[in-house]
Amino acid sequence: MSPPLLQIEELHVWFDLEDGGELHAVQGVNLSLEPGERLGLVGESGCGKTTTALAIMGLLPPNASVSGRVLIEGDDILAGGEEAMRPHRWVDIAIVFQGAMNALNPVRTVGHQIVEALELHDRARGAAARARTAELFEAVGIPAARAGRYPHELSGGMRQRAAIAMALACNPKVLIADEPTTALDVMVQAQILELLDGLCRDFGLALVLVTHDLPVVAQLCNRCAVMYAGEIVERGPLETIYHSPGHPYSRMLFAASPDLAGLDEPVVSIAGAPPRLDRAIEGCPFAPRCDSVFDACTIRPRLEQVAADHDAACHLNSRVPVV
Amino acid sequence: MRGTDYVLKRVGFAIVTVFVAVTINFVLFRLAPGTAVTNLSRVPHATQQLRHALEVEFGLDKSKWQQYVIYLKQLAHGNLGVSYQNQQPVSTNLRNDLINTLPMVTLGTVFAIVFGTFTGVIAAWRRGTKTEGLTVGSALGFYAMPTHWLGLMLIIIFAGVLPTAGMTNEFLLNPPFWTHVRDLASHIFLPALTLGLVLYGEYTLIVRSAMLETLGEDYILTARAKGLKPRTIVRTHALRNAMLPITTLIALSLGYIVAGAILIETVFSWPGIGRAVYNAVLQRDYPMLQGAFLVLTLSVIFFNLVADLLYFKLDPRITE
Amino acid sequence: MSEGALAAVAEAPLETGTSRRGFVLRTLRHQRVALAAALFLAAVTVTAVLAPWIAPYPLHEQVGPVFGHPSSQHLLGLDDGGIDMVTLLIWGLRISLVVGFAATFVSMVIGGIVGVVAGYFGGGIDTVLMRITDYFLVIPDVPLMIVVAAIWGPSLFHIIIVIGILLWTSTARVIRAQVKSVRERVYVKRARALGAGHTRIVVRHVLPQVAPLLIASTVLTIAVAIFDETALAFLGLSDPSAISLGRIIENAFERAAISTGAWWAIVPPGVLVALLILACSLVGGALEDALNPRLRVAHLSARTFRLRPLVGRGKDAV
Numbered sequence: 015m016s017p018p019l020l021q022i023e024e025l026h027v028w029f030d031l032e033d034g035g036e037l038h039a040v041q042g043v044n045l046s047l048e049p050g051e052r053l054g055l056v057g058e059s060g061c062g063k064t065t066t067a068l069a070i071m072g073l074l075p076p077n078a079s080v081s082g083r084v085l086i087e088g089d090d091i092l093a094g095g096e097e098a099m100r101p102h103r104w105v106d107i108a109i110v111f112q113g114a115m116n117a118l119n120p121v122r123t124v125g126h127q128i129v130e131a132l133e134l135h136d137r138a139r140g141a142a143a144r145a146r147t148a149e150l151f152e153a154v155g156i157p158a159a160r161a162g163r164y165p166h167e168l169s170g171g172m173r174q175r176a177a178i179a180m181a182l183a184c185n186p187k188v189l190i191a192d193e194p195t196t197a198l199d200v201m202v203q204a205q206i207l208e209l210l211d212g213l214c215r216d217f218g219l220a221l222v223l224v225t226h227d228l229p230v231v232a233q234l235c236n237r238c239a240v241m242y243a244g245e246i247v248e249r250g251p252l253e254t255i256y257h258s259p260g261h262p263y264s265r266m267l268f269a270a271s272p273d274l275a276g277l278d279e280p281v282v283s284i285a286g287a288p289p290r291l292d293r294a295i296e297g298c299p300f301a302p303r304c305d306s307v308f309d310a311c312t313i314r315p316r317l318e319q320v321a322a323d324h325d326a327a328c329h330l331n332s333r334v335p336v337v
Numbered sequence: 338m339r340g341t342d343y344v345l346k347r348v349g350f351a352i353v354t355v356f357v358a359v360t361i362n363f364v365l366f367r368l369a370p371g372t373a374v375t376n377l378s379r380v381p382h383a384t385q386q387l388r389h390a391l392e393v394e395f396g397l398d399k400s401k402w403q404q405y406v407i408y409l410k411q412l413a414h415g416n417l418g419v420s421y422q423n424q425q426p427v428s429t430n431l432r433n434d435l436i437n438t439l440p441m442v443t444l445g446t447v448f449a450i451v452f453g454t455f456t457g458v459i460a461a462w463r464r465g466t467k468t469e470g471l472t473v474g475s476a477l478g479f480y481a482m483p484t485h486w487l488g489l490m491l492i493i494i495f496a497g498v499l500p501t502a503g504m505t506n507e508f509l510l511n512p513p514f515w516t517h518v519r520d521l522a523s524h525i526f527l528p529a530l531t532l533g534l535v536l537y538g539e540y541t542l543i544v545r546s547a548m549l550e551t552l553g554e555d556y557i558l559t560a561r562a563k564g565l566k567p568r569t570i571v572r573t574h575a576l577r578n579a580m581l582p583i584t585t586l587i588a589l590s591l592g593y594i595v596a597g598a599i600l601i602e603t604v605f606s607w608p609g610i611g612r613a614v615y616n617a618v619l620q621r622d623y624p625m626l627q628g629a630f631l632v633l634t635l636s637v638i639f640f641n642l643v644a645d646l647l648y649f650k651l652d653p654r655i656t657e
Numbered sequence: 658m659s660e661g662a663l664a665a666v667a668e669a670p671l672e673t674g675t676s677r678r679g680f681v682l683r684t685l686r687h688q689r690v691a692l693a694a695a696l697f698l699a700a701v702t703v704t705a706v707l708a709p710w711i712a713p714y715p716l717h718e719q720v721g722p723v724f725g726h727p728s729s730q731h732l733l734g735l736d737d738g739g740i741d742m743v744t745l746l747i748w749g750l751r752i753s754l755v756v757g758f759a760a761t762f763v764s765m766v767i768g769g770i771v772g773v774v775a776g777y778f779g780g781g782i783d784t785v786l787m788r789i790t791d792y793f794l795v796i797p798d799v800p801l802m803i804v805v806a807a808i809w810g811p812s813l814f815h816i817i818i819v820i821g822i823l824l825w826t827s828t829a830r831v832i833r834a835q836v837k838s839v840r841e842r843v844y845v846k847r848a849r850a851l852g853a854g855h856t857r858i859v860v861r862h863v864l865p866q867v868a869p870l871l872i873a874s875t876v877l878t879i880a881v882a883i884f885d886e887t888a889l890a891f892l893g894l895s896d897p898s899a900i901s902l903g904r905i906i907e908n909a910f911e912r913a914a915i916s917t918g919a920w921w922a923i924v925p926p927g928v929l930v931a932l933l934i935l936a937c938s939l940v941g942g943a944l945e946d947a948l949n950p951r952l953r954v955a956h957l958s959a960r961t962f963r964l965r966p967l968v969g970r971g972k973d974a975v
Contacts (some may be wrong), residue, residue, distance in 0.1 A: 026968050042968065073562055076465070076960035081968050096961040103564035116555040119574055120654060121581075131563050164653045180563075357792050365804065463959045481880075481935035483887045486906055486927035492915055493923070553953035561957055570957055593797050600799070600888055604910075614800060615892055618807045626804060633800050641795065 017088035019220050020047040020070070020107070020188050025082035027065050027074065037292045039065045041244035043082075044317070047188065052214060052221040054231030054252065056267065057241035060288055066241070067190050067224045071107055072099035086187070105135055108181035109190040113174040113197045118165040124176045125161025131183045150179040153216075154209060171202035175209065182217060189214070192224045207233050228271040232256075240264045243289050243299035246317055250324035260326030262304045298329070306330055343649055351642040358634040363408050366627040367401070380419050380624075391419060417631070418624035422616065427628040431610065435632070437504060438609030441525050442598055445532030450587060453537045457544025461552060462571065472541065480538030484597060488531040488604035500524050502606040528605040532598065536590070543586045547579040554578070581652050588644030592637030680869050684947040691943030694936040701933065705751040714741035716748050716900075724919035734921035736905070737912035742921055745905055746929060752901035753883055753930070756817055760882040763821025765828060765875050772832025773867070777840055777859060783833075790826050798823045799888055806894040813896045820885045828874045832867055839866045869948055877941035880934045887930055902926045 027040035040062045047053055055063045068074055070084055072092060084092040091102045111117045119127060125147050132143040148158040154175040165173055174194060181189060191210065195203040211234055214221050223235055231238060231252065239249040240263060248261040259265040266284050286303040289295055297312040298304070304311070310329040317327040380387060391397070394416070396407040411417075417427035453476075460472040479487070492501045500506065506520050551557070552575055560570045599611035606612065610629055617625040649655050685692045704711065714720050719739035720731070727734040733742035775786040802819050809815045839845060839862065848858050889895050890903030891910070900908075909915075909922040 024967055026965070028965075071562055072962070073558060073956075074962040075954050075956065076958045076962060079963040079965050081965040083967075093964070095964055100564050100566070103562055105564070109562050111555065111559065117559055119556040119560070119578070121577055121652065130565075134563065134565060166654050177559075354792065354795055358795060361792070361796070365808075462957075464955055465958075465960060477935055477938065478931070481931045481938060483884055483891075483903075483906075483927060483930055483934075485888065485891045486923075486930065489906070489910060489915065489923055490927070493920055496915065549953060549955075552955055552957050554956070557956040567957060567959075575957070595797075597799060599803070600891060603892060614803060618803055618892070618894070621807070626807070630800050630804055633797050634795065637795050637797050 017085065018046040019049050019051075019087060020045075020222075021083075021085040022046070022066075022070065023083040023085070025066065025069060025084070026080065027062070027069050028079045029075075030077040030079075031292060035292050039244055039291055040069065041291075043241075043246055045239060045246070045249070047220045047222065049187070049220050050214075050218060051237055052223065052235040054235035054238045055222060055224045055241060056226065056228060056231055056238060058226060058288060061241045062244040062291075063224045063241045064192055067109070067192050067222060070190065070222070071103055071109060072096055073109075104131060104181075104186060105184045106186055107188040107190060108184070108186040109192065110174070110177050110181045110194050112193040113170055113177065113195075115166065115173075117177060118173060120165055123162050123164055124168065124173075124180075125163075128161075128176075128180045128183055131180055135184045137184055146183070147179075150183060151176075153182070153213065154179040155205075169202075170198050171205060174198065174202075174206055178206075178209065178213065182213065182219075185217070186219070188220045188222065190222045190224065193226075194223070195230060196225070196227065203230075210234060228268060240267065243295065244291055245299075245327070246325075247300070247328070248324075248326040249317075250321075254321070254324050258321075260320040260324060260331055261300075261328045262306050262330070263300050264326075266305070298327075308333075340649060340655065343655065344646065347642060347645045347649075351638055354638050354641075355635060358638060359409070359412060359631065360405075362627060362631045362634065363405055365630075366623060367404060367408070380424060381421050382424065387419065387424070417628040420617075420625045421622040422620050422625065427624050430613065430625060431628050431632055434608065434610040434613045434629075437607065438595065438598055438602070438611060441529050441601075441607060441609065442532060442594055444525060444529035446536060446591065446594060448529065448533035449536030449540050452533075453540025454544050454583070456537070456541045457546075458548055458571065458576065460541065460545040461548030464549065473545065476538045476541035476545075478538065479534050480542065482535065482538075483600075484531065484535050485600040485604050487535060488528070488601055491527050491531055492604070495527060499527055501527060504608055528601050528607050531601050531604075532594070535597075536594070539590065540587065544579070544583055547582045547586075548575060550582075551575045551579040581648060584651060585644045585648050588640055588647055591643075592640035595633055595636050680947070681872060681944065684944055685940070687947075688943045691939050694939035694943075697932065697936045698940065701750060701936075702754060704747060705754045708747050708751045712744040712747045714744045716740065716744055724914065724917055724922060727921050733925050734919065736922050737908060737914065737919075742925060745900065746902070746925060749900055749902040749905050749926060750929065752813075752899045753886060753903065753933070756813065756820070756886045756901060757879045757883040757933075759817045760820035760824065760886070761875055761878045763817060764824035764878055764882070765871065767821065768825035768828030768874075769832055769867075769871060771825065771829040773836050773859060773863065775829070776833040776836025777855070777863065779837070779840075786829075787833075790829055793823070793826050796823075798885065802885060802889055803892060803894060806889055811894050811896050813899050816886060816889060816895055820882050820889075823885070824878050824881055828871070828878060831870060831874050835867050835870050836863055839863050869944065873941050873944035873948060875941075876937050876944065880937035880941070883930060883933055883937070902930050906930075 022043055022045040025040055025043040026038070029037040029039055031037055043062075043066050045053070055066065057063050065074075069080055069092075072084075072095075074080060080092065082092065083090045086102060086106050091099055091106070118124060122130075125144065128147045128150060129143040132138045132146055137143075138146045144161070147161055151158050151161060156172055156175050156179065160168065160172065160176075165176075168176065178194075194210065195206050198206060207230060210221070213219065221234070223231060225231060235252055237250065238252040238255050239246050240255070240261065241247065242263050248255060248259065248264045250260075255264055256268060259268065263284075270283050284303055289299050289302070295314070298307075298315050301307045301311045308329070310333070313329075315327040315329050317325050318331070320326045320331045380391070394407075395411065395418070396404050399407070415428050417431070419425065420427050420430050423430070456472050456476065460469045460476075463469045482490075495501065500523055504521065504524050505517075506524075509516065509520060512520065557570060557574060560574045561567075565574075595610065597611075598609060599614050601607065602609045602611035603615045610632065613625060614629045614633075616622070617629060685695050714731075717740070720741055721735045721739050723735070723737055723739050725731060725735035725739065727742075731741050731743070733746070736742055736745055771786055771790065775783040801823060805819045806815065809819070842862075845858060845862050848862060886895065886901055887903030887906065890901055891907045893907065895901060895904055897904075903926075905926040906923060909919070909926075914920075914922040
């Protein structure tokens with residue numbers, strides 16, 4: 015059996031804190047992705063999903079330390095640090111960030127920035143590069159003439175399309191999208207999601223979609239991994255998790271999302287806040303906010319198989335029912 | 338053309354500021370108490386003819402308002418009065434002085450910009466390392482030193498090796514061209530270096546600050562994600578963006594450098610516009626003082642305008 | 658500081674009362690270099706205040722030959738009048754600090770008032786005040802100081818006023834931006850709605866928020882004021898009876914200290930001035946940084962993220 019397209023093994027990320035301590039932002043993440051799969055990585059702000067996504071490409075700041083393996087078709091690309099990671103960037107994995115104003119260089123035209131990617135990885139030069147840029151623009155729905163514009167001259171939606179075009183320039187195998195629609199208004203959000211859907215199909219991309227917005231995941235992904243306090247608490251096919259969640263957090267997340275909870279259900283928000291990650295956590299990290307906490311929860315649960323292709327980290331799944 | 342309005346507005350503003358500066362100049366010198374100041378015709382050792390001519394030219398017997406109008410008119414013709422010290426027209430004196438100052442100041446400034454940018458980029462790049470501490474420390478050190486004191490320190494260090502006063506060796510009579518050039522070069526070295534070191538300190542801090550700001554922007558992460566090499570990113574993405582605040586701040590400082598040259602020219606007896614101000618104060622040569630002050634103020638306004646227009650040219654986001 | 662940065666500052670919760678005073682101390686405790694600088698300033702100020710009691714020799718008495726060499730009795734030698742350099746420096750420090758503090762006080766008052774009025778009332782008043790500020794900015798300081806000092810005459814009081822009049826502009830600008838953002842805060846609007854008078858709002862709500870920024874700006878201004886005084890003294894325009902550090906340098910220069918090789922008459926006063934300016938810049942800079950909550954992540958740096966050996970999760974197995 016050939017290795018998965020993307021495999022993340024025991025990924026840990028720590029950030030140095032000013033007072034000398036460490037923030038354990040990602041605590042042992044294991045994921046795998048096959049070609050054509052769309053994985054939604056969901057959770058609240060601060061749960062570590064963005065850090066995980068950045069770590070896949072090694073885009074961490076100098077105060078970060080990492081352990082674990084990131085394997086592309088069996089090759090560990092994280093092992094050599096920044097230097098060794100660089101050749102894999104954009105050609106194996108590419109990323110689209112949140113569509114803020116500054117994700118694109120403000121003093122260069124959008125066309126130029128795509129040409130830069132093409133020339134850097136020897137896909138095309140000069141006129142051929144410009145032609146390829148026009149093709150990419152067409153694929154994402156931007157009029158080719160806009161290539162000569164600066165980022166601030168484009169609308170938010172256009173900018174995001176341009177960023178997607180740029181990400182696809184070198185035909186990556188995996189596309190990471192970090193909150194790609196959060197900064198856009200609703201109408202444009204729908205367009206971008208449709209675009210991503212079509213592109214992933216047409217280009218045969220595997221997608222990792224990082225977001226806190228569950229309806230977006232519902233629209234775009236077939237698999238889902240739920241993160242809490244730096245670790246994965248549930249993973250499996252989206253349908254499975256939605257219909258039979260194996261972790262109270264997942265259940266409450268879906269219940270907290272008005273579009274998904276169903277018209278008759280009351281919208282429930284999850285009270286409390288996630289635990290601090292600069293000190294070790296005793297027991298289940300979700301226990302303080304959980305509505306089903308019981309005595310076993312003083313011991314930290316591990317991610318275990320609940321059903322075929324469905325893992326969850328919750329003692330409820332192994333509780334022997336009292337008769 | 339993009340933003341013709343913007344350019345016109347900035348130029349218009351500069352012109353208005355020139356006007357205000359000219360008026361302040363008049364108020365400061367002509368309306369100050371004491372007739373010694375107000376009387377442009379009181380040129381020592383001047384002939385009665387000259388005095389009378391000046392009186393008529395500047396309407397010194399008329400009301401203040403009329404004097405003001407006449408002052409503006411004369412200014413438009415480049416007539417700034419006659420210096421008390423050498424009975425020459427102020428404008429001629431100033432022109433000669435400016436010609437002496439500019440090369441020295443330009444040399445120092447270019448040195449500071451080149452080395453300051455280089456060091457500033459390195460300091461930002463090597464954030465959190467000893468290199469950064471050293472470069473920032475030395476930049477702060479030079480920045481904190483009083484300009485004239487640094488000049489004196491350099492004199493102490495280089496005494497005997499390089500000339501420390503004047504622009505040329507007066508004992509060289511009709512020297513051949515290259516000897517003359519070498520003579521000038523050896524004289525210009527220390528004053529230019531003094532200016533260069535003080536500015537180097539300031540510019541290093543400016544560049545480092547701008548680069549740190551830029552290196553935290555999102556598009557830098559995008560560039561890194563694309564697989565660009567760090568050196569390329571620094572050059573084509575970071576520096577290019579950091580140029581905006583850097584150019585503005587440097588251009589703004591240029592206006593004041595000509596004024597700061599006063600201290601250096603006094604230390605090194607350099608016959609430029611700075612020393613002209615100093616001598617004018619010493620000798621109470623008010624026409625010269627007024628003229629020099631006006632020139633210095635105008636240079637500040639000019640460089641502010643240059644800073645505005647440069648920023649406009651470099652930043653495509655400014656359109657109105 | 659840009660408007661945007663200051664807007665961010667305004668959003669950062671700065672409580673009134675004890676936290677305000679604690680702010681300076683807290684900032685300094687976290688930044689060691691600034692702390693050292695602040696201690697230096699404190700030590701220097703104390704020395705200046707105690708000058709009459711701790712100066713080793715009389716200030717106006719010749720205690721040795723002109724430009725006497727440094728010895729065990731006179732650690733920094735003697736100046737051109739045979740006066741002990743250490744004594745001169747201590748007294749000179751006193752004058753320089755007096756001028757620096759006083760001039761800064763003047764500029765702080767002017768700048769603070771202009772900034773608060775312009776920021777608080779906005780509109781036409783703001784435009785007019787800012788125009789005036791712009792014109793003041795355009796006039797080059799050193800020449801103006803020279804001209805005014807020359808016309809007005811060299812006395813300590815005049816020098817202080819002249820320097821103060823030139824330095825208020827940056828304080829005014831910074832304060833104005835801060836006041837503008839504070840004015841938009843909810844509790845200020847509520848106070849207005851309740852009918853609170855302008856004075857009350859300014860004193861009770863605006864000033865406490867503005868105070869830390871004012872302190873930072875003040876410290877930075879002191880550095881410039883000290884430099885300006887040195888420059889004026891060097892050009893012979895300061896009070897001849899008040900021997901400031903700048904004056905000491907000027908005297909040494911005039912009396913050919915360099916050609917007689919008496920470096921001790923020129924180097925120490927300049928070093929002291931440089932240290933003063935450096936210390937003020939460091940402390941002021943640290944305070945300004947602390948008010949700026951932008952935590953910049955370095956997306957690119959010479960240092961990169963570090964790799965650690967694999968970690969298992971075996972320990973806390975269920």
